[in-house]
Amino acid sequence: MENVFWDKRYSGFLWHIIITAIFVMLSLFFLKRTDGTTWFLISSVLRIMFGCAVLFVAIRLFELRPLEILKNRNIKTALTASVGFLLFFLYFLIQIISGFGKLAGLSLGLFLSRVLLQQLTTGFYEELNYRFLLLEGLKYAKNNIGLNLTYAFVSSILFGLVHCVTGWDTYTFLTTASIGFVFAVIFIRSSNIVLPMLFHFIYDFIIHLTSFVEWHHNPIYDGLCACSDYAYIVMFILSFAFLVTKTRKYCKKSN
Numbered sequence: 001m002e003n004v005f006w007d008k009r010y011s012g013f014l015w016h017i018i019i020t021a022i023f024v025m026l027s028l029f030f031l032k033r034t035d036g037t038t039w040f041l042i043s044s045v046l047r048i049m050f051g052c053a054v055l056f057v058a059i060r061l062f063e064l065r066p067l068e069i070l071k072n073r074n075i076k077t078a079l080t081a082s083v084g085f086l087l088f089f090l091y092f093l094i095q096i097i098s099g100f101g102k103l104a105g106l107s108l109g110l111f112l113s114r115v116l117l118q119q120l121t122t123g124f125y126e127e128l129n130y131r132f133l134l135l136e137g138l139k140y141a142k143n144n145i146g147l148n149l150t151y152a153f154v155s156s157i158l159f160g161l162v163h164c165v166t167g168w169d170t171y172t173f174l175t176t177a178s179i180g181f182v183f184a185v186i187f188i189r190s191s192n193i194v195l196p197m198l199f200h201f202i203y204d205f206i207i208h209l210t211s212f213v214e215w216h217h218n219p220i221y222d223g224l225c226a227c228s229d230y231a232y233i234v235m236f237i238l239s240f241a242f243l244v245t246k247t248r249k250y251c252k253k254s255n
Helices: 001-005 011-033 036-062 075-081 083-101 107-141 145-162 170-190 194-212 219-226 228-245
Strands: 100-103 214-215
Touching: 001 011, 001 036, 001 228, 011 036, 075 083, 075 107, 075 170, 075 194, 075 228, 083 100, 083 170, 083 194, 083 214, 100 170, 107 170, 107 194, 145 170, 145 219, 145 228, 170 194, 170 219, 170 228, 194 214
Parallel strands: none
Antiparallel strands: 100 214
């Protein structure tokens, strides 16, 4: 039984399922009983707690120190692997700027709890849980393109599914999974979990900020919105091609 929980190659998936299940149940429990600023603060605390839980498991499973996990390593490689996301993010910013009207209904409490704190803790928790814990095992498995793709797709699918836990939405699943795939590629190529955390926070920060925007519709903004699906597809294809053509060569012996 110990081998099931502490096999470096595959046990991250088991721990991920356990931690995610408990996190989702607690989140749904509090979501039904609180709302507004209170919910966002509770949600942030849960993300910090479960992010630390993932970190604790990862330290034990992969025999690493916290600073080894949270080190901003291989920056050049990580940025190169981020090309798909960076191009998509540029498109995303142009879209927002072209249609930005004004902010409405955003109080200081909502800004601090929902837009800032919750998204900061989301990047910390989700990148550790959906990228590091699931993908670090690749270092101890056979190094081949097929396995890298399998781990990346499983990570992205699980990431997409959890964002539909309160109700199925195909578009939300596909777009979230595609971003999860890009972050998975960055980590697989570089072992850098800090950069995906940063990208995750910045993207979510802007997404939640736009929830309070009154949009100014014009031909440029409306045209860019109509092409959003293609932007996701291009981002995914670029990351997929990068993972397939430049597979990192590393392998460690498992216990």
